[in-house]
Amino acid sequence: MDTAAPGGGNSGRKVIVRVKRRPGTREEAHWEEFALDWRPHMNIIICLRDIAERPVTRDGHATTPVSYEANCLEEVCGACAMLINGVSRQACSTLVDSLEQPIRIEPLTKFPVVRDLVVDRSIMFENLKRMKCWVPLDGTYDLGPGPRIAPEVQEKYYPLSRCITCGNCLEVCPQVNENSDFVGAAILSQVRLFNAHPTGAMHMKERLAAVMGPGGVADCANAQNCVEVCPKQIPLTESIAEVNRQAIRQAVLGWLLG
Amino acid sequence: MREPKIIVVGGGLAGLMAVIRAAEAGVPVDLFSIVPVKRSHSVCAQGGINAAKNLKGEGDSTDRHFDDTVYGGDFLANQGPVKRMCEAAPGVIDMLDRMGVMFNRTAEGLLDFRRFGGTLFHRTAFAGATTGQQMLYALDEQVRRFESEGKVKKYEGWTFLSAVLDDHRISRGICAMDLKTMEVRTFPADAAIFCTGGVGAVFGRSTNSVVCTGSAQSALFQQGADYANAEFIQVHPTAIPGEDKCRLMSESARGEGGRVWVPKKPGDKRPAKQIPEAERFYFLEEWYPKYGNLVPRDIATRAIHKVVYTQKMGLEGAPAVYLDVSHIPRETLDRKLEGILEIYEKFLGVDPREHPMRVFPAMHYTMGGLWIDNANQATSVPGIYAAGECEYQYHGANRLGANSLVSCIYGGMVAAPAAIRYARGLDKGCESVSTVVYENERRRQEQINDSMLHAEGTENPVTIWKEMGDWMTEHVTVVRNNPDLERTDGKLLELADRFKKINLSDRTYWANQTLSFCRELQNMLVLARVITRGALARNESRGAHYKPDFPDRNDAEWLKTTRAHYDCGTIKFAYDPVDTSMIPPRARRYDAKA
Ligand SMILES: Cc1cc2nc3c(=O)[nH]c(=O)nc-3n(C[C@H](O)[C@H](O)[C@H](O)COP(=O)(O)OP(=O)(O)OC[C@H]3O[C@@H](n4cnc5c(N)ncnc54)[C@H](O)[C@@H]3O)c2cc1C
Ligand code: SF4
Numbered sequence: 001m002d003t004a005a006p007g008g009g010n011s012g013r014k015v016i017v018r019v020k021r022r023p024g025t026r027e028e029a030h031w032e033e034f035a036l037d038w039r040p041h042m043n044i045i046i047c048l049r050d051i052a053e054r055p056v057t058r059d060g061h062a063t064t065p066v067s068y069e070a071n072c073l074e075e076v077c078g079a080c081a082m083l084i085n086g087v088s089r090q091a092c093s094t095l096v097d098s099l100e101q102p103i104r105i106e107p108l109t110k111f112p113v114v115r116d117l118v119v120d121r122s123i124m125f126e127n128l129k130r131m132k133c134w135v136p137l138d139g140t141y142d143l144g145p146g147p148r149i150a151p152e153v154q155e156k157y158y159p160l161s162r163c164i165t166c167g168n169c170l171e172v173c174p175q176v177n178e179n180s181d182f183v184g185a186a187i188l189s190q191v192r193l194f195n196a197h198p199t200g201a202m203h204m205k206e207r208l209a210a211v212m213g214p215g216g217v218a219d220c221a222n223a224q225n226c227v228e229v230c231p232k233q234i235p236l237t238e239s240i241a242e243v244n245r246q247a248i249r250q251a252v253l254g255w256l257l258g
Numbered sequence: 259m260r261e262p263k264i265i266v267v268g269g270g271l272a273g274l275m276a277v278i279r280a281a282e283a284g285v286p287v288d289l290f291s292i293v294p295v296k297r298s299h300s301v302c303a304q305g306g307i308n309a310a311k312n313l314k315g316e317g318d319s320t321d322r323h324f325d326d327t328v329y330g331g332d333f334l335a336n337q338g339p340v341k342r343m344c345e346a347a348p349g350v351i352d353m354l355d356r357m358g359v360m361f362n363r364t365a366e367g368l369l370d371f372r373r374f375g376g377t378l379f380h381r382t383a384f385a386g387a388t389t390g391q392q393m394l395y396a397l398d399e400q401v402r403r404f405e406s407e408g409k410v411k412k413y414e415g416w417t418f419l420s421a422v423l424d425d426h427r428i429s430r431g432i433c434a435m436d437l438k439t440m441e442v443r444t445f446p447a448d449a450a451i452f453c454t455g456g457v458g459a460v461f462g463r464s465t466n467s468v469v470c471t472g473s474a475q476s477a478l479f480q481q482g483a484d485y486a487n488a489e490f491i492q493v494h495p496t497a498i499p500g501e502d503k504c505r506l507m508s509e510s511a512r513g514e515g516g517r518v519w520v521p522k523k524p525g526d527k528r529p530a531k532q533i534p535e536a537e538r539f540y541f542l543e544e545w546y547p548k549y550g551n552l553v554p555r556d557i558a559t560r561a562i563h564k565v566v567y568t569q570k571m572g573l574e575g576a577p578a579v580y581l582d583v584s585h586i587p588r589e590t591l592d593r594k595l596e597g598i599l600e601i602y603e604k605f606l607g608v609d610p611r612e613h614p615m616r617v618f619p620a621m622h623y624t625m626g627g628l629w630i631d632n633a634n635q636a637t638s639v640p641g642i643y644a645a646g647e648c649e650y651q652y653h654g655a656n657r658l659g660a661n662s663l664v665s666c667i668y669g670g671m672v673a674a675p676a677a678i679r680y681a682r683g684l685d686k687g688c689e690s691v692s693t694v695v696y697e698n699e700r701r702r703q704e705q706i707n708d709s710m711l712h713a714e715g716t717e718n719p720v721t722i723w724k725e726m727g728d729w730m731t732e733h734v735t736v737v738r739n740n741p742d743l744e745r746t747d748g749k750l751l752e753l754a755d756r757f758k759k760i761n762l763s764d765r766t767y768w769a770n771q772t773l774s775f776c777r778e779l780q781n782m783l784v785l786a787r788v789i790t791r792g793a794l795a796r797n798e799s800r801g802a803h804y805k806p807d808f809p810d811r812n813d814a815e816w817l818k819t820t821r822a823h824y825d826c827g828t829i830k831f832a833y834d835p836v837d838t839s840m841i842p843p844r845a846r847r848y849d850a851k852a
């Protein structure tokens with residue numbers, strides 16, 4: 001078994017990690033540095049676990065384990081987004097060997113910090129609600145199969161349904177800041193997904209009305225940072241453009257029909 | 259009529275389905291989950307979901323699905339519930355389809371199906387290689403709809419600590435802790451449905467997510483809920499070993515034509531691609547020509563163990579074998595398996611479309627779980643229900659691939675109306691229970707927190723957890739020997755003793771993850787013993803439970819459900835007969851003579 005305990009050195013190689021600590025929402029942040037034993041295939045979560053098992057800084061001060069979010073550890077739950085060497089990404093799929101040292105780990109900056117690396121991203125779920133990101137269903141009782149969908153259509157929209165609500169696309173978006181309500185790329189891409197579904201389209205009008213409201217698609221300034229960081233390679237700029245077209249069409253139609 | 263009050267704990271597939279059914283019935287629900295429900299472990303499910311829709315003209319039927327499931331589970335599952343689940347499965351797929359799950363399609367626009375382990379039929383509907391994620395999102399969206407209508411209230415970031423039991427040991431609500439403020443609070447309810455998933459963390463590293471600790475199940479067990487068939491733990495044949503997690507390579511890789519092999523020459527150092535066909539040992543295909551690479555998981559796992567440990571043919575002598583999809587066209591791989599191949603590529607930096615993957619078995623699924631009755635998903639404590647991986651009902655001694663997702667949804671569908679019926683039938687609802695009952699439970703839980711936070715010991719909880727995981731993995735997974743099981747039980751007692759001398763190194767009352775982890779660890783140590791002692795008692799081999807000293811299934815003595823009961827700190831076992839009224843038990847074999 002390859003469970004070399006941290007501190008029980010093997011190769012002697014070290015991984016130097018600096019973590020931005022913040023004990024609570026109101027407290028000041030400070031940095032702590034740790035020296036961990038290197039092992040093959042180490043990722044950032046393994047580093048944080050090593051610290052939890054031996055919460056002692058590089059210069060020998062006892063400290064507390066770092067608070068962070070993680071669940072699936074295979075980049076599919078979205079929980080572990082953080083800034084690693086300044087890049088917004090998932091900690092579980094970030095391998096130590098691909099990084100320059102010392103490795104700097106910070107919480108996302110566009111969401112309120114709860115403690116250390118834990119941030120509150122509930123705004124994303126709230127916005128999904130606001131944009132009615134669901135298929136309206138009469139009920140879950142047996143009503144026979146759903147609508148037929150061509151394989152090409154499935155192949156086009158399946159990638160959109162892989163969004164893990166990690167928030168990386170919001171983190172890097174200049175339009176997401178204290179002075180704006182912009183819902184961000186992820187949510188607009190979900191709007192596109194539900195507008196495309198034959199039943200979901202029945203809510204299209206309400207969704208587009210919300211999209212044209214405050215914080216909607218008009219706030220996108222086309223910086224295109226979102227596509228760069230999305231761990232699921234979702235075609236976000238394409239999604240925003242399509243939702244924008246749909247919104248304009250609806251606005252023009254509404255105007256024509258009075 | 260008074261409105262019943264229902265709580266659902268856990269927001270994976272089972273929990274969300276239960277919530278939807280309750281909300282649809284017009285009953286308000288409170289939903290509790292450690293993680294935001296959209297991040298629940300169900301997102302990890304890759305391969306697909308079974309239903310005998312027979313859309314491939316193969317003559318599949320719900321009866322055949324029923325037979326495969328019972329046979330695959332080595333006849334340990336009660337047949338009534340399994341039959342009902344298999345009959346409901348096609349309707350479940352239709353419902354998910356209507357909710358907008360992006361299932362793969364045929365040219366005609368119908369649902370596509372793939373083949374999974376333990377069956378000869380194409381019975382598994384799939385959405386790329388991320389089926390669980392797509393399903394969880396679809397249910398999550400429906401719950402969000404009900405939430406926006408005020409029918410559901412979510413408590414995300416709360417962990418369940420205990421049930422609130424009245425003087426008659428009837429459940430009257432739950433006690434939970436806010437993981438941010440560490441506030442402990444009680445929530446009155448007439449019925450609570452538990453959907454808290456599997457117990458992977460008891461084995462340290464598994465294919466499960468971090469929150470799959472079984473802590474909630476264990477807490478309920480310690481409060482009197484029976485726990486059944488704990489010893490049945492599924493070890494998946496093909497995972498990528500890792501220090502933090504063993505990442506699964508889904509059975510769908512084999513369903514789409516992936517092949518398992520090792521070089522015929524032990525210790526062969528050549529790169530896989532340079533080893534010619536004739537010098538490769540496709541041991542599953544050779545030993546099980548009918549099912550080939552798609553034998554059930556327990557069979558494939560033991561075959562890999564045999565190749566590695568008995569025949570010493572592991573790759574370069576290491577515990578690993580090849581799972582090879584490199585002969586399949588890239589376009590097919592990207593269309594049907596991208597989600598999982600991506601995982602291999604990201605975590606190991608090697609492209610599995612080019613190079614065979616190195617895999618080894620890992621703890622994967624919890625067949626056992628909270629004991630529930632055969633009709634209503636009701637546990638042995640009145641007012642407590644269970645659905646999904648945390649209960650024991652549908653998979654017997656071994657679960658077939660793609661059967662879990664269907665059992666989660668089906669269980670949720672049954673549990674919610676049953677809980678509502680029970681709540682409506684109560685003479686007196688939770689509002690009539692004295693506040694003292696709630697106060698006492700809250701205080702009891704707060705005291706546990708306080709004593710952990712102020713413990714001045716020397717033991718680190720992560721170290722204890724790792725030791726438990728290593729022992730459980732080594733002695734209580736694929737091969738089990740009674741002397742080892744005895745020693746493991748001793749070790750677990752030692753760890754529980756050391757746990758008393760714990761030191762938290764974080765004593766704050768704010769987002770203190772060490773404290774919540776310690777609460778889980780304490781519960782895991784109990785559950786680990788239930789698993790180990792259950793395995794020790796069962797002197798036979800059945801499904802995933804294999805003892806070389808008792809290599810055969812022994813129906814005369816062991817065709818029965820293990821039922822653990824907690825009695826003043828000791829774990830006691832009783833045994834229930836299994837309902838085999840529809841399919842008489844027959845020998846289970848997948849080799850050529852079958
Ligand atoms: C990698 C992988 C791939 C798989 N692929 C497939 C597949 O292809 N097909 C298939 O059929 N099955 C598959 N399975 C199995 C299947 O995914 C699971 O059995 C299923 O998702 C379990 O769902 P659940 O609803 O029971 O629980 P989970 O999805 O595990 O949800 C548990 C919920 O309970 C909550 N919770 C837990 N403890 C507490 C607590 N103390 N307090 C409050 N909340 C709590 C969690 O926050 C979570 O919301 C796979 C499993 C793994 C690990
Ligand atoms: S769109 Fe991509 S980056 Fe944005 S939340 Fe979804 S997965 Fe994350």
Ligand code: FES
Nearest residue numbers: 071073075078092
């Ligand atoms: S832990 Fe789930 S995405 Fe990293």
